[in-house]
Structures are given as C-alpha cells and as structure tokens.
Amino acid sequence: MDNIVEYMQGVGQAARAASRIMAQADTAIKNLALSEIAAALQNQSVQVLAANALDVAAAVASGLDEASIDRLMLTGKTIESMAEGLLQIAQLPDLIGAISDLNYRPSGIQVGKMRVPLGVIGIIYESRPNVTADAAGLCLKSGNAAILRGGSEALHSNQAIAACVQAGLKSAGLPETAVQVISTADRAAVGCLITMKEYVDVIVPRGGKSLIARISADAKVPVIKHLDGICHVYIDDDADLEKAIRIADNAKTHRYGVCNAMETLLVSKSVAEKVLPPLCQIYRDKGVELRGDKTACELLAGITPATTEDWRTEYLAPILSIRIVSDIDEAILHINTYSSQHTDCIVTENYSRAMRFLREVDSSSVMVNASTRFADGFEYGLGAEIGISTDKIHARGPVGLEGLTSQKYIVLGSGQIRL
Numbered sequence: 001m002d003n004i005v006e007y008m009q010g011v012g013q014a015a016r017a018a019s020r021i022m023a024q025a026d027t028a029i030k031n032l033a034l035s036e037i038a039a040a041l042q043n044q045s046v047q048v049l050a051a052n053a054l055d056v057a058a059a060v061a062s063g064l065d066e067a068s069i070d071r072l073m074l075t076g077k078t079i080e081s082m083a084e085g086l087l088q089i090a091q092l093p094d095l096i097g098a099i100s101d102l103n104y105r106p107s108g109i110q111v112g113k114m115r116v117p118l119g120v121i122g123i124i125y126e127s128r129p130n131v132t133a134d135a136a137g138l139c140l141k142s143g144n145a146a147i148l149r150g151g152s153e154a155l156h157s158n159q160a161i162a163a164c165v166q167a168g169l170k171s172a173g174l175p176e177t178a179v180q181v182i183s184t185a186d187r188a189a190v191g192c193l194i195t196m197k198e199y200v201d202v203i204v205p206r207g208g209k210s211l212i213a214r215i216s217a218d219a220k221v222p223v224i225k226h227l228d229g230i231c232h233v234y235i236d237d238d239a240d241l242e243k244a245i246r247i248a249d250n251a252k253t254h255r256y257g258v259c260n261a262m263e264t265l266l267v268s269k270s271v272a273e274k275v276l277p278p279l280c281q282i283y284r285d286k287g288v289e290l291r292g293d294k295t296a297c298e299l300l301a302g303i304t305p306a307t308t309e310d311w312r313t314e315y316l317a318p319i320l321s322i323r324i325v326s327d328i329d330e331a332i333l334h335i336n337t338y339s340s341q342h343t344d345c346i347v348t349e350n351y352s353r354a355m356r357f358l359r360e361v362d363s364s365s366v367m368v369n370a371s372t373r374f375a376d377g378f379e380y381g382l383g384a385e386i387g388i389s390t391d392k393i394h395a396r397g398p399v400g401l402e403g404l405t406s407q408k409y410i411v412l413g414s415g416q417i418r419l
Contacts, residue, residue, distance in 0.1 A: 004184065008192035011147055012199030014177040015120045019145035022178050023117050027094040029172055030141055034090040037168030038083035041133065044164050045079045051160035052129065059153050067257030067316050071127035072154055082133040085378060089137045095405055096143040110412040115405050117143035119201035122193045123386065124149045124215060126207035129157035136165045136179040138386050142404040145178045147200065149193060152185035159183065194219040204387045204399070224399060226390035228314040228340035229259030231372045234266040234331040236348035241275045243369060244347040248279055250371040251345065253286050257316045259388060260343050260375040264311060264321045266331045269295070272324045276300060283320060292322040311338040328353050332360050339363055341390040343375035364390050364397040
C-alpha cells in the first residue's frame with residue numbers, strides 16, 4: 001500500500017459517515033444484521049478455518065510462542081461461540097435512545113439523560129481473531145461504527161471474518177463501512193488510527209503490555225485500556241478447602257495465556273499446611289512452575305524462591321507465585337500494592353470478610369468463591385466484550401454495550417424562558 005495516511009483518512013471518513021447512519025438505525029435492523037453475521041460465520045466456517053490455518057502455519061514457522069498461537073487458533077467450536085455471542089448481543093436490550101432520570105425543575109422544564117453512541121470506535125488487537133466478530137457485534141448493537149486493526153499474525157483470519165460481517169451488514173441494509181477491518185499489516189496504520197481525532201472517538205487496545213503502553217503514550221484519541229492482568233486468589237482462614245482447591249486450580253490452569261488467569265496465590269498461614277500440599281501437587285502434575293515466599297519455600301520442597309518482581313509479573317504462562325500471609329489484612333495490602341486492578345478473588349465462608357474484601361480491594365472485578373476466569377463479558381451476560389478496562393473513568397471491567405455508549409442531557413420545555 002503506497003500511501004498509508006491517505007488510506008487511513010479514507011477509512012476514517014467512511015467510518016464517520018457510517019456512524020451517523022448507525023446512530024439512527026432502529027433495533028430491529030441492528031438485530032437483523034447481527035443474526036445475518038452469525039449465519040454468515042456458520043455458513044462460511046470452512047473458509048474462515050482455512051484462512052486461520054494459513055495464519056497458524058505462518059505463526060508456527062516464524063517461532064511465535066505457544067501462548068500466542070493458542071490465542072490465534074480458531075476451531076469449529078470457536079466459530080460457533082462467535083455466532084452464539086452475536087445472537088446473544090441481539091437479544092440484549094437496545095440502550096440507544098433510552099431516557100433516564102427525567103425530573104421536573106422548579107422552572108417547569110424537565111431534565112433527563114439520553115443514552116447515545118460514542119460514534120467511531122477504533123479497536124487494536126493482537127492474536128485473537130474472534131475479537132473481530134465480538135467487537136463488530138458490540139459496536140453495531142450500540143449504534144457505533146468500528147475500525148478494527150488486528151495483528152499481522154491474524155491477517156487472513158480477520159479478513160475472512162470481516163467478509164462475513166460485511167455480508168451481514170449488507171443483507172440488513174446497513175452500510176458495509178460501519179465495520180472496517182484494516183487490510184494492511186503496516187504498523188503505520190496504527191499510528192494514523194490513534195491520532196485521527198476528527199474521525200475516531202475512542203480507541204480500545206487489546207494485546208500485550210508493550211502494545212497498550214505504546215498506544216496509551218502516543219494516542220491523541222481517548223483510550224479504554226488495561227495494561228496487565230495480575231490476578232490473585234486469596235484462600236482465607238475460613239475457606240472451604242475443597243472449594244478453595246477447585247477454584248485455585250481452575251483460576252490458574254484452565255488457560256494460561258489469558259488476562260484473567262491467576263498469577264499469584266495468597267494463602268492464610270492457618271490453613272497453608274492443609275491446602276497447599278495437595279493443591280501444589282495438582283500444579284506440579286500439570287507442569288506449573290511454582291515460586292514462593294520464604295514461608296512457602298519452607299513448607300513446599302523444591303519450589304523456586306520468589307522475588308519482589310514476581311509479585312508484579314503477569315506470566316501468561318504455567319508459572320505461579322505463592323505467598324503465605326498472616327490474615328486478610330495482609331492479603332488485601334498485598335493485592336492493593338501489586339495488583340493491576342483487573343480481577344481478584346477471596347475464598348471464604350466468612351460473610352464479614354467476604355464483604356470487606358469486596359469493599360476494600362480496588363480492582364475492576366472482585367469475586368467471592370469463584371474462579372477469576374469468570375471475569376469475561378460473555379460470562380457476565382454482556383453477550384461479548386470489547387475488552388477489559390482497569391481505568392476508573394467511563395468504563396471499568398469487561399466493556400460491553402453500556403461501556404460503548406455515553407449520555408447527554410436532554411431538556412423538555414413548554415416555552416419556558418430563564419428569568
């Protein structure tokens with residue numbers, strides 16, 4: 001592509017024009033488009049999988065790490081999940097145009113708020129081609145236009161999924177430019193996208209820490225982001241130990257290369273001798289490398305001493321840090337010191353401690369007696385998610401439909417003037 005700037009300007013202009021049509025689209029039309037995209041994915045699954053196979057083969061040949069290849073790979077089940085997610089989004093209430101908090105003022109005017117789209121959303125992501133369908137569906141239902149830029153390693157997969165998305169939009173009578181997937185792997189396209197203030201209203205980066213840090217530093221457009229997923233499980237004095245073992249096992253080993261996997265296990269010293277030996281045997285059997293503080297190393301033979309850097313690390317790999325703490329106060333202090341404010345869990349049967357943990361742990365998702373792997377838009381009933389936000393302004397946690405909208409004040413009068 002000879003002129004990236006010119007190409008991206010054209011994409012931006014088309015997205016802005018499409019966003020005005022999407023903001024006016026009624027619910028039935030948007031839902032029809034979602035169902036048509038889902039049907040296209042199912043009907044074109046062979047072609048999508050063939051495109052994905054090209055990407056996976058190239059990734060293996062280039063030496064891409066195992067976790068990244070896992071995120072890149074699609075299966076028939078993955079495509080069915082993508083289609084199901086789109087259909088779930090279609091079933092969700094349409095927030096656009098909803099009026100809330102309408103009240104009369106002493107002047108006789110009524111003041112309220114109306115839910116409106118953000119406009120044009122730019123999404124930059126790595127590896128996971130399923131994001132193409134998820135992001136398209138959420139942006140569509142929330143009345144936005146989307147510009148999607150996937151990683152070069154998933155270029156064939158993303159283009160194949162984009163063809164299904166645009167076929168669904170066309171079938172429903174909506175502009176195909178409402179969802180555009182950047183067709184070049186040139187990194188200059190990202191630099192253009194994150195600085196096109198006149199065309200793009202918000203950027204959502206999904207990927208590794210280096211990608212998100214770069215975008216956050218260079219963007220001239222507001223960014224919804226999270227940098228790390230340093231997630232904790234704390235096993236309390238009053239935990240049901242059988243439940244604790246099941247949760248701590250799942251939180252770490254269900255999948256390693258995901259942002260909601262546990263990276264640090266905290267255990268109250270009063271139950272450490274009972275729960276850690278059987279739990280760590282499970283980890284060893286599954287090939288998980290264990291790193292522990294001094295007390296954990298004394299209790300568990302053969303584990304590697306942990307450093308302060310381990311508490312700050314998102315491994316995205318079969319590696320786990322373990323720290324034995326004196327009580328819930330030390331657990332909360334550790335989490336609020338080292339957590340990336342993504343997802344943290346307490347395992348306890350003590351109601352008061354559970355409520356303390358919910359109130360005092362400063363993360364976007366805080367859980368009681370449930371695996372951190374549930375921190376996901378699909379599991380939260382959002383249909384899908386466009387990303388996880390650890391920011392505190394506008395959107396926090398899994399970002400679904402509401403996170404892709406804003407509100408404006410509306411005023412209804414009957415001829416009032418201000419005196």
